[in-house]
Amino acid sequence: MLRFVLRRLALMVPVLVGLSILLFAWVRALPGDPARALLGQRATPEGIARVNELYGFEEPLLQQYLTYVKALLTGDFGRSIKTGQPVVESFIEKFPGTVELGLTALLLAVVVGVPLGYYAARHQGRTLDTFIVSGSLVGVVTPVFFLAILLKLVFADWLDVLPTSLRQDARMDATHITNFYVLDGIMTQEWDAAWNAAVHLVLPAVALGTIPLAIIVRITRAAVADVLNEDYVRTAASKGLASQVVSRRHVLRNALLPVVTTIGLQAGLLFSGAVLTETVFAWNGIGKYLFEAIGQRDYPVLQGYILFIAVIYALINLAVDVAYGVIDPRVRVQ
């Protein structure tokens, strides 16, 4: 197992090198000039020239890439052109916000999605199954931003029960240690702060978690339906095992493999969903910052953040592969 993990980690190196080249080329291929974006309407030709000189944007591309890689090797991911803050520092500050939101969304998707999918498969063709299947179809096709606006309209404007922006009430004098606000509230026993942060999580997490939820429902339903037709399930039932045991040990465990793969992939996709969700809900995370960085053509932030996200995505998928072995002893990782 350890060798498998190490080999997979080693394989990430060429992937990341390739990605760094692609990213470097991609951000520079975006139309528009970071100097002009930085100076905005006040940009003058001299001002633009000075900014380009300051950040080395007038050097040949190869030279720029070599400088970038050389800095990367010393752990220097550069500084934001817009704020001057080191890219690593801002990522560390904002990442907990995105993880807190992403985990809540994923938890929602799994905790609600798997049982719903399972229930639908066990009751195929019945009214509730039809309802769940059609509901999941609507969930899959609803764009995140539209859902976000809808949620805001219903729960904030009409019902006025949930907050729609920021991660915590700005008036809250809360202590932040890890930048996971709910966790911080628990750790410091500032229960009102933990509750306030949890309440702020609801709408963004529902907006972000709906598509993964719908996908998980559909995959679980299909996988469980498949497994239910297997001979070993029939055998297990006919030899007199309690239906709960059949469900848990024989059906769910076997059906979970594709579901876990989906969860792994969805966890990665949550990052892209976070760009929209965080922007709409003014959520201080890496998604919102990336969105702003694209508008600003903030090359160091774009390169650094996307590279970090790629590493995290690869690690999540590695964890999913390892989880296979735990769920299904037949798939021993090699």
Add this chain to the structure above:
Amino acid sequence: MRSKGRMRLATAGLAAAALVLAGCAESERSDDGEGNEGAGGGTFVFAGAAEPELLDPAFASDGETFRVARQIFEGLVGTEPGTPDPAPLLAESWENSEDGLEYTFQLREGVKFHDGTDFDAEAVCANFDRWYNFPESVQSDDFAYYYGKLFRGFATGEKKGKGIYDACEASGDLEATIRLNEPFAGFIAALSLPALSMQSPTALEKYQDDAAPNVNTTEYSTAHPTGTGPFVFDSWDRGNRVTLKRNDDYWGEVAKVDTVQVVAISDPAARATAVQNGDVDGADLIGPADIPGLEDAGMQVIPRDPFTVLYLGMNQKQKPFDDIKVRQAIAHAIDKEAVAAASLPEGTEIATQFMPQSVNGWNDEVTEYEYDPDRAKQLLEEAGVAGTTVEFNYPTGVSRPYMPAPEDTFNVLRSQLEAVGLKVKPVADVWTPDYLDKVTGSADHGLHLLGWTGDYNDSDNFVGVFFGGETDEFGFTNQELFDKLTEARGVPTLEEQTPLYEEINADVMEFLPAVPLAHPAPSLAFGADVEGYQQSPVNDEVWNQVTVG
């Protein structure tokens, strides 16, 4: 059984973890109470569109940095409440010599910086000398933009010896004399800019390093801004909020709220919802579409007195805009009232020229092009371009103080232009950097929407910015106009400037490089229980009189 055992183990583990976590870290809560407990005291939460870029305003040129800076810092000169006109602030009065080269300021007595340093003539000179001696690394437009633009040079670097600042002398404890190399009629008004506010020399010495590789991230720029204003800096939780506390030793009217929180909500609709839900007490740059909803919900919407201009630019490098008859036809085709009614907020004024009426040199006798579609059609016929296709560039996904909903403005203009027989080819781009790149950095555009918000009350800050020299945006060369603007900029007094700018405004409206559409009023929104917010056309809004609840 095995799995039941696992479940129990996992549950026990989780419970133990929760117990360990709870109380494992110290709460850093202050004991001075929370929330808004009745009138006076409490917290005022304000949402801007972005975070400040840094906390040292000398290196800033953006409104969000200035918004926070205005609470912490003060300049020698402020503005009359609700107007763009200069007024005494840290300087109680001033005199200038006849040649316009020497200004003597009498300073307010008994003022101290937040760190206890006395505000006196030495402190004033320390600030002027600091700006003048900025190292080359910060002389570019992304840092010392305003000082560079206004004083046109530094002690070192490319612009060495070209500056108009000569020296500052502490001619008494509370008397500072500034000498200039050239007259600068806008000098006093310029001093109301937050970029030129007074900062504590002691704190600068201790925490600021102007020669740092990146002045945005120095200790001073992120954690120790020290001014004389009604609020003292408390903390900046990046990406989240800036917290300021009341300055109980303030020389003027001590703030009514204890704490101010400034948060960033970039989406205009989200800002409006945040006000409506009480997540924040106030917000800036409210979109016109959100205003009726806010008003229906009992929120207060306050339009600022307009100090902006929105125009329809015409690139003379692109045909047929090089023909004055075409430009006149377009001006006659536009119903400005309809444009304002359909896409601009309440309080917007119709523009006849490229500066608001409150700016020196505004001229009520400029050529006006009344809405007359028949005349427009006739002019297009005469120019031989009836039915021709014109490119129309406009930005998307942006809300500027002078252009809150560009897509809507474009749609109204498009239908008006098509009504006189022009075919419009729409070209939409995202604001930054694509749109700005295309419209201000290349000749690849035709008609376009753009505008400006005045930084301070200065004529050159409007017409000089637009028409002071050859630009890609307008694509014309008019040396006579350029020379007149250079001359007007250099005269020593406002009185002498007035006739020059009046003439320039008349000339510009004859030459018609663009059609001035309106002076839109950017709107602020507040919760029903917020009182005492004084709007300012130049955003010089200080929150010491604000109360919540």
